[in-house]
Each structure stands twice: as C-alpha cells, then as structure tokens.
Amino acid sequence: MDGRNSLRQIIKSALLTGVASVMFAVPVVAADRANTVIHADLGQVSTLDPIRSDYYQTWDITSRLYGPLVAYDGEYNVVGDLASDYSVAADATSISFVLRDAKFHDGAPVTAEDVVYTFDRLKRLGVGAAAFAALVDRIDVEADNAFTIHLSAPSALFLGELTKVSIINSALVSRHAGTDDGQAWLAANDAGSGPYTLTSFDGNDAVLDWFDGYFMERGTRAQSLVFRRIDESATRRDELIAGNVDVLLSLEERDVAAIRSQSGLSISVAPPTTIEGLYFNAHSGPTADARVRRAIRLAYDYDGALAGIHQGHGNIPNGPLPAGLSCRPDLPVASQDLELAKQLLAEAGQQNLVLTLNFQPAFQEQVKMATLLQSNLQDIGVTLNLEPIAFPNYLERMKDPTKIPELMMIMENSQLPDPASFLSMTYSSATLGSTNRAGYSNPVVDDLLAKATVTTDPEQRCDLDKQVQTILDEDAVFMGMYMPNMEVPYRSATMVDPQVGQPDLHYGPLAFALKSAN
DSSP states (O other): OHHHHHHHHHHHHHHHHTOHHHHHHSTTTTOOGGGEEEEEEOSOOOOOOGGGTTSHHHHHHHHHHOEESEEEOTTSOEEESSEEEEEEOTTSSEEEEEEOSOBOTTSOBOOHHHHHHHHHHHHHHOSGGGGGGTTEEEEEEEETTEEEEEESSOOSSHHHHGGGOEEOOHHHHHHTOTTTTTHHHHTSOOOOOSSEEEEEEOSSOEEEEEOTTOSSOOTTBOSEEEEEEOOOHHHHHHHHHHTSOSEESOOOHHHHHHHTTOTTOEEEEEOOOEEEEEEEOSSSSGGGSHHHHHHHHHHSOHHHHHHHTSTTOSBOOOSSSOTTSSOOOOOOOOOOOHHHHHHHHHHTTOOSOEEEEEEOTTOHHHHHHHHHHHHHHHTTTOEEEEEEOOHHHHHHHTTSGGGSOSEEEEEEEOSSSOHHHHHHHHHOGGGTTTTOTTOOOOHHHHHHHHHHHHOOOHHHHHHHHHHHHHHHHHHTOEEEEEBOOEEEEEOTTTBOOTTTTSOOTTTSOOOOBBSSOO
C-alpha cells in the first residue's frame, strides 16, 4: 500500500514538472534500458496468483512468470511446454505426460508432485483457472517426471485448456499457504518456472527479469520487462511517442491514428479476438425475459457508435463471438430498430422500465458506449442507470445468478482459440455460479455443448458450435456492440512485430522480442 502511494506521488510530481524520464525511471531500477521492453496498459492488477488467469491484467504478467504443461504455438497447435512429451488416450478420458528437466525460480526441479498440488489447489479454491480442472478425476504419478491425468468424462477440449493452468512450486506455496491456500502470498510473489522472474510489484506496476535457469535460450527476447499501469489512452499514446514506453496492447482509435505517422513506430494488426458488448442477467429480474433483452439490443445506435466513438475502425458484431475465432455462423449484423424494440417491450408488459448497467470506468470507450446506450434507451421509454464496478467485484457477483448485474458491459475474449471451450465455460448450465456470465440456462444448448466437448472430429464440433451460437443470438444473451481491430502500437525501431508468429495475446504471452539483444 505505502509503496504504491509513494510511486503514484513520484509519478504525479513527474507529470507536474514535465520530467517524463523521472516517471519511467522509477520501475526500471537497475535495468538495462536497451534490453528492456516497457509495456503500458490500463486496469488494476488485482493479484499475481496464476489461478486468476481469467483476469487479463493478471494473465499478461503471470503467463511470463509461470509455465503450463502445454502451450499454443503461432499456428495454434498444442505443443509441449513443461511437458516434453504427452499422449492423449483414444477415448479422450486421460492424458499421460513426461516432464522436461525444468526448474522453478528458486532452483527446485519441476516434478509430478507439483502438478498434483496445482490441480488439488485449483479444486480447493474453485475460482478462475479452476474451471479448466473441473473434469480432473485423479492424477496417477508414475515417476518424478511422469504422470497421467484421468478425467471423469471424455473431453476433446481438455488438452487445449491445460494451456491456462500454470504449474506452481508446491513446496514454496505450502510454506506460505496461511489460511487461504497461499492466495495472499501469491498476490504479490512468484512461485513459477516461466521465462521471467518477478523482481518488483507494487500493485500497479511490475518489473520482470529473465530467468537464467529457463529451459530455453533467451534469444532476442528482452532481458527485462516492465509493466506499467496508465489508464488514460492519450497518456499511453504520448509516452509511446516520447520513448518512455515500447508497446501498448490497448489504445483508443483516435490515439492509434496519431501514432500512424510517427517515425520509428508501427501498428501491428491481427484478426480481432475481442468483442465489446454487454451480458444480460438471463436468470433474474426484467432481463430474464428474452423480449426485453432483444429490445435493448435493438435500441443501440451501432452505426453512430462505429463512426463517432470508434472513428470508423473495427466492425459491428454479428453474433456472440469475435471474428478472429473460427466456426462462426452467418448471423445478421446488429442494427437499430426502435419501433420493433418498443413493440417487444409492450409484448413483455414493460412500461417505464428502469435498469442498471455496470461498467468499468478505466475503459474510456466503454464509458462512451454506455452513455450512448443510455440515451438510446430513453427513446424507447427505458431509464438506464450507469454504475461503475471493479472486475473482481463483478466476478464475485457471478457466484450467485440472482446478483449478476442486469447489464454488464465488458470487453470479452475467448481464453482459448477453440470456440467450444469458450461457449462451454460461458453458457453451460454446469458453470452457473462460476464462469457463466449471464446466469443463462438452456437444456438444448447444454446438450449441444456436451456433444461438442466429446467430439474429436473438428468439422462436427464446428457444426455444433454454430448451432449453439445461433440459439444464443436468438435468445439475445449477449449484446455485441463493437469488434475492435487487434492493433498493437509498438516501437518498430527496436522491437520485432510482437504479433507475427505468435499466438493471440489471450492464448499465450507475446514474446516482446528486440531486433538486437545482449
């Protein structure tokens, strides 16, 4: 707490005096700037416990501190990480692994017992990445470096889901377990085996340094990584231009435009893997009526938002998933129809409806989108109250479907490239109270998702995914409002394009490689 406040005071002083170099000298103590990549993003890093890989701000850092058993390569193939070899049973009910000779940051070897401890902890805590351990029945240890994970039911998705499970140092975490299974300690400490170690963390900003005991060579990857919290898009833009930041993973379109003409800077572009919109509470209250949800969806001025708020960049969504994912059905693009919206409200018996939309104020474009929706809903006789919420508080409310926000604005992304994984986590009745964002329950959807989970044929699973998305669109469980381009501004004078040859940043850590490194 005190460290964060003192850092903020120094930053404030630097801004007031115009000395930008002071602002960024603070977290780069003892680091070689030429071999350091400074990354700025918005939003609070509420914990560094890798169990919360569902917080993007956490995942962005912990995916470099910890190693999973397997990972995605740039072609979205599953390849070994901590595992040097693995074999999936023909009936998809078990996977056998052999661990490579890897070390944790304290020098201890990574063993099968660490894997068992990791999954046991996931089961005990039941949050975040625990969703990926739900099917684990038992783990049989055959040797220090060999084990088999047995599932309670067949799953063609489980191997890919393991990319989100970070293996932790069991001995180290056990010593700091306290009364909360190590959550308080891991919130600001490192028990990983990944390519980087945690040098400092103050609650907003983090410094990571290369782990010399890592099983792979560093190559041209940065020796040090600095993660800065800068909530204002314009400030992130200015610091990149000034040379105080090297790469930005989120920026408003107006600020991206200002960077395009800057010498030594470039914009890396990839297919969109995020979609901005809102989840309705489909379980309780007035939004449990699909007619109300459809009416709200029809009220929004999508074209006006794209032209004004988003400066004409990106796309209006058609369906609940971003365009960067495969297996999307050909659904109609969202559009405004105020008369039909009024008709649906009348059919639902709703007059003078008052609703509350929760949003994250750090995302400035979302504030504008929420304000526009508030104005649009007035045109159909609906009063919309806007109420800020912290993302961890939203996740806490998801535990009880009756407490899920009536409308929750979110920048949504799939944690995995297989749409079946995202759909199962987000819309299955089995995930009510955990990862089901809308409190949605539909037996037809449940049946289709159950079939997709066990279907090993990609084409058949793709067809099932499309059927689910069509039903979700008809039920208006999610209101897609905007699909941003995946644009990453970076210092091209010194950095390699951070997205080329890499999996999407939600599926694995971007390498942040330098054109030359010592």
